[in-house]
Amino acid sequence: MTGFIAVRWPTGAPSADRTAHLLRQRGLDLGWRSLVDQPGWTVLADPKPRNVASHRMLDDRSIVIGALFDRAATERNDVGTGEISGGTEDFAGVCDRLTTRCWGAYVALRIDPDDPSRLDIFRDPIGMTECVVWRCGTLRIVTSAPEGFLALAAPSGLAIDWPRVAGLLRFPASVADALPVIGVETLQPGVRLEMTKYSHRATRHWAPAWFARASTPSPGSGTSTLPALTDACIRAWCSCSEVAVAELSGGLDSAIVAAGIVRSQHPVAGWFHYYARDREGDERGYARAVAAHLDLPLHETLRDHRLIDTALMADVPVSLRPNVASISFFHDRDLAARGRALGADTLLTGQGGDALFFQPASPLIAADLWRDRRPWSERRAAIADLAAWSGRSIWSVLGTALRARVASVPIATPKYRVDLVARGVPRDPHPLRWLDGTSDLAPAKQLQILNLAAARAAFGGSWCAAAMTVLHPLMSQPLLEHVLPLSALDLTQGKRDRAMVRAAYVGRLPPTLLERRGKGCLTPFFGRMLAASTPFLRDYLLGGALVQNGVLDPASAAAVLDPDHLMQTNSYTEIFVALLMEHWARAWSDRLAAIRME
Known part of the structure; x- marks a missing residue:
């Protein structure tokens, strides 16, 4: 989402003033626009993408950066800019109103003119905008793009958190909540952080459990307002885009997003579908049915057999937050290239739908x-x-x-x-x-x-995220608040995955998709790719940073990196996560070493 940096510091100290100037100049060099430039307080943001509200000055002390939508307008199936004033109200009240009257992808900031050590920060409830915070001497730094600024103002003790790296190998879905880096922290979604010279206090203003406890009666058949609300959220996100592309995977969630885009009448430069040769991984029939139903041109691309090698790994984007969600390397890179060629600034996905509408067949x-x-x-x-x-x-x-x-x-x-x-x-x-x-x-x-919570791992870096703003409309705050009070029994009718939303989309999507049971499976495709790449994988992982730092067990890794084992046992996600974390660890070991040398 919106790239930004905010710096707060006490003026008069030459070292702090000089560092703040360097940070500001780096933002300007990136093409970012200066929003605030005052002694002891500077804020810059990327003017792209075209947001409904790239920033809002609430008063001379407070600012909201990012996409901010009006909640009432969304509920009317309209798009409106979130309007909120700061005035004399305390920042806690501002945060409460942001969570109830607005929604989007944003970070709100407030300073105390009488206390240059104080900075209050609030991150949108879903965490769609990155928010990394650290101190460098007397400077407080908040940014969504720490990679370009850490070397200019490194915090004390900046280092890789190897136990946290191990935690990501075991549970990569937790990557959205904690960074594997010592010296910086990520602000939790829906949390207000109050930073002063002597204190560091966090207060939660939004949590899914609060809405889950507000259980609602089972909705009657045919009375679901879910499609209209979904369309409204998609329409709001489309308003942030000049040129969009989207995927039709052949699954239900991407089809729901496609239907919403069509209803919004927002132009889409390309609709893309990727398929494998295996019967389980070939979903062209479903994607074509959706495209025909919605009258969309569909571009189909074969996931051909390729090797993972040194050249590929050298090209994998690296951000401070590890990318462990996008394991489809060639798909991600190809889609990013196609979007870039079309001049797209936005990719719209169906990520999060499995969790939102309840896909697991769980007792x-x-x-x-x-x-x-x-x-x-x-x-x-x-x-x-x-x-x-x-x-x-x-x-x-x-x-x-x-x-x-x-x-x-x-x-x-x-x-x-x-x-x-x-x-x-x-x-x-x-x-x-x-x-x-x-x-x-x-x-x-x-x-x-x-x-x-795990679905938020998709907010991380990838080839597509480096080329475009990647939006996941099904993770919108109004949708979560609408669905969370509904029981899983209501969402599934106790019979099948996502039963409620399937019923709600009768007529909007083709029956062949709505009646489909099961999902596409790329397991054979990934198995062949990994098996063919084992010489490189063994060398890369067994002689890498994770083994050297006591995180990866070489014996266990060697056992799974056997071609016969790979063709018989599905441990592919574990291997891909280890591969991505190894690449991240090597890159950041080098970067941190360079920072320490400066």
Whole structure:
């Protein structure tokens, strides 16, 4: 989203003034626009993309940077700029109004003219705009693009956090919540941070669990307002774009976004679909059906067989937040090149839909039956339906429901089939703060919040993110607040994934897609790619920074990097994450060494 940097410092100290000037000049060199330029307070932002509100000065002390939409306009299926004043109201009140009257991708900042050490910061509730904070001497620095500024104003003790790197190997979906770098911190979404000379206090203003507890009655058949709200959110994001491209993967979520784009009448320069030769990975039939239904031109590209090698890894973009979400290297790079060739400034995706509309076939949904108001005969039938859908016995599903009735248990984070982390490295608690205080919620609702938190890993760097602004409309705040009060039983009808949204889109999308069961599978494609690349992978990983720093277990890595093993056992995600983290660790080891030399 919007690139920005804000610097707050006490004036009069030549060293601090000089460093602040260097940071400001770097922003100007990037083509960013000066929003505030005062003694002890400077803010710059990238004027691209064309946002509904690239920035808003609330008063002479407060500013909001990024895309800010009016919530009431969205609920009217319109697009409006979020308007909010600062005035004499305390910053906590401003943050409350931002979360209730507005939405978008933004960071809000306020200074205290009488205390140059104080800086208050608030990040949008979903975390769509990056927000990294650190101190360099007396300077407070906040930016969405730390890569270009760290060398000019490095914090004390800047280093790679190797235990956190190990945590990402085990649970990469937590990358959105904590950086594997000592000396800087990421501001949690929906949190207000108050920084002063002697204190550092965080206050939460938004959390998914708050809306999940506000359970609503089951919506009646045919009364869903979900499509209209989805369209409104998509329309708002389209207003941030001059030239957009989009994917039609053949799945439901990208089709929902495509339908919303068409209804917005926003021009799209290209609709892209990528497919594999394997039957499981060839979704052209579904993508073509959606394209025909919506009258869209579709460009199809074969995911051809390629090797992972030194040249490819050298080209992988590196940001401070590791990119562990985009494991489809060639797809990502090709789509970025196509978008760049078309002059696109925006890529619209369907990321987050699986979590939002509830895709997992989990027996945990059975626990919702205790809170459901339907007659027992209907709930009993739901147990049988859920057993058939999840592939469990009726007794197993009933047992899950009974255990949830007896005691509330926090949801467990998923574990990989193979743990590649070196033995002796402790398993740290996950940093997903969205799960804090959720143990009283229904187990399936906890699972949904976990998956929504994990979906934010898609906000990280990639080839596409380096070439365009990547937008994920299905992760919009109004949609999360609309869906979270609904039980997983309502969202799935206890019968199939995303049942509610499928029913809501009858007529809007082709029946062949809405009635489809299952998803595309690229496992054979990735298996062949990794198996053919094992000579490079073994050399790169077993002789790399992760092994040298005691993070990656060489014996476990060597065992999975065997061609026969790769063709028989799906540990592909573990390998791709290790590969991406190795590339990140090498790059940042070199960068930090260069910073220390300066």
